[in-house]
Amino acid sequence: MKVAIVHDELMRRGGAEQVVMTMLKAFPQADVFTLAYNPEGTYPEYKNYKVNTSWLQFLSKSVKWMQRLYFPFAIWAMKTLKVHGYDIVLISNTHSAKYVNIDDDAKVFIYTYTPFRLAWDPESYSQYNDSKGLSRLIFDYVINILKKIDKDAAQRGDYFMGMTQETGQRIKDAYGVQEIKLIPPDVKTRNFHLSDKPKEYYLLVSRLEYYKKADLAIEAFNELGLKLIVVGNGTKADELKQLAKSNIEFKKGLSSEELAELYANCKALIFPQHEDYGITPLEANASGRPVIAFGAGGVMETMVPYTGDASKSTAVFFQEQNEKSLIDAIELFETLKFDSKFIRQHAEKYDEKVFMSELKKFIIEKYEEK
Structure with a gap:
């Protein structure tokens, strides 16, 4: 054959x-x-x-x-x-x-x-x-x-x-x-690991293109003043860098090991786009980290949304693709405690x-x- x-x-x-x-x-x-x-x-x-x-x-x-x-x-x-x-x-x-x-x-x-x-x-x-x-x-x-x-x-x-x-x-x-x-x-779970002490930053991993909505995340973090690390490149990269304030850092060309470290140590992955599937939320889950995602598209089938028990959830969804809705989701997330082992086990199903x-x-x- x-x-x-x-x-x-x-x-x-x-x-x-x-x-x-x-x-x-x-x-x-x-x-x-x-x-x-x-x-x-x-x-x-x-x-x-x-x-x-x-x-x-x-x-x-x-x-x-x-x-x-x-x-x-x-x-x-x-x-x-x-x-x-x-x-x-x-x-x-x-x-x-x-x-x-x-x-x-x-x-x-x-x-x-x-x-x-x-x-x-x-x-x-x-x-x-x-x-x-x-x-x-x-x-x-x-x-x-x-x-x-x-x-x-x-x-x-x-x-x-x-x-x-x-x-x-x-x-x-x-x-x-x-x-x-x-x-x-x-998701290649073997490439990702858990961290005992995640750090005080959020993570966005994406091609920097129009439909990926990275600008939405940047505007939200400009308002909140929280640290955001953006990993990726694309036709909108320069435009997004000009939009971002000093609390937002851009990286590209990382090795698999460097990216895995960023996943393992972030507070959560930000996923603002309506994606057909979305592999990065599962990569974050493989690292034991939850996701803050726009509630549409592939994440509706791959994530376990928070509905009252964060320890049995892998993501917090926001329902409107705008700055306020994302900020509300981040502020809710800050009050919750997730279980990194449960999240990792969920990713292993994929x-x-x-x-x-x-x-x-x-x-x-x-x-x-x-």
């Missing part, structure tokens, strides 16, 4: 790139295919594999250039990337992985994090929201084309997998899929061993049915 794993692009460090690493542990002999690969931009573990790239590799030296060239060059490049001679093709996908050229007799499994955000949820991009007149008309024209291309490419899948009930419904709505196997992404077992079982069973 020969397996290929295809991912959108390997140019950054994110939750999807961590999931692909776990897929490779489940199928260690698999070959890897992707739009473009930057060994220094993504996780160093990928250097242990031969990564096959499209011709866009020669033009996309950064995420910014990859995004600029996406329409139409990335689509074209992936359609010409041949993934031939495989019994199983496992596609890890949000945008372009499902465009690759696959043998007709291969069994295709598509693990979709969420349907392509630009096509199906353009309002999550500040560039779209800020566009007007002719610019908006061009945006809408391109989006309509992307929707058609994206939906057509999805029909190549024989079996679909998703993360949560919410994202599963999005996949059904976008692609007309009838059945979806839900397998929540894993360990990579669980993900690997469910993924392998589903794929092998479906493959053998043929």
Whole structure:
């Protein structure tokens, strides 16, 4: 049984790139295919594999250039990337992985994090929201084309997998899929540890992009004056640094060990966005630390919300995505006492061993049915 794993692009460090690493542990002999690969931009573990790239590799030296060239060059490049001679093709996908050229007799499994955000949820991009007149008309024209291309490419899948009930419904709505196997992404609990004496700071770990809502956290902490450490980088980094007061510190390019230390010693992780899944709340939980999260999206399925007993909870939710609601949640959190061992045990339900077992079982069973 020969397996290929295809991912959108390997140019950054994110939750999807961590999931692909776990897929490779489940199928260690698999070959890897992707739009473009930057060994220094993504996780160093990928250097242990031969990564096959499209011709866009020669033009996309950064995420910014990859995004600029996406329409139409990335689509074209992936359609010409041949993934031939495989019994199983496992596609890890949000945008372009499902465009690759696959043998007709291969069994295709598509693990979709969420349907392509630009096509199906353009309002999550500040560039779209800020566009007007002719610019908006061009945006809408391109989006309509992307929707058609994206939906057509999805029909190549024989079996679909998703993360949560919410994202599963999005996949059904976008692609007309009838059945979806839900397998929540894993957290690598072995990489995180508990601390006996957490310190007096809160933590935010995120790409610094518009829809991640880091500005909401910064405004709240500007008001409260409490210490916040922000870990991440992105197109909004400079803007957010200008917004932040002196009680807010920015870090990027940390090692796994450095990040684990920050998780273990924070008071809580701040999670202000509506995320499809959200791996960072589970990483905080794996460190025994609770989460203060906007009560929507993936955290509704992965967290145990505080409803009166903090010792049996992993998170405090705030219900409105605004500064006051977040401040109220932080002030409530300050009065509560959580159980770090309970929180860690909860995270272990999402360990990579669980993900690997469910993924392998589903794929092998479906493959053998043929």
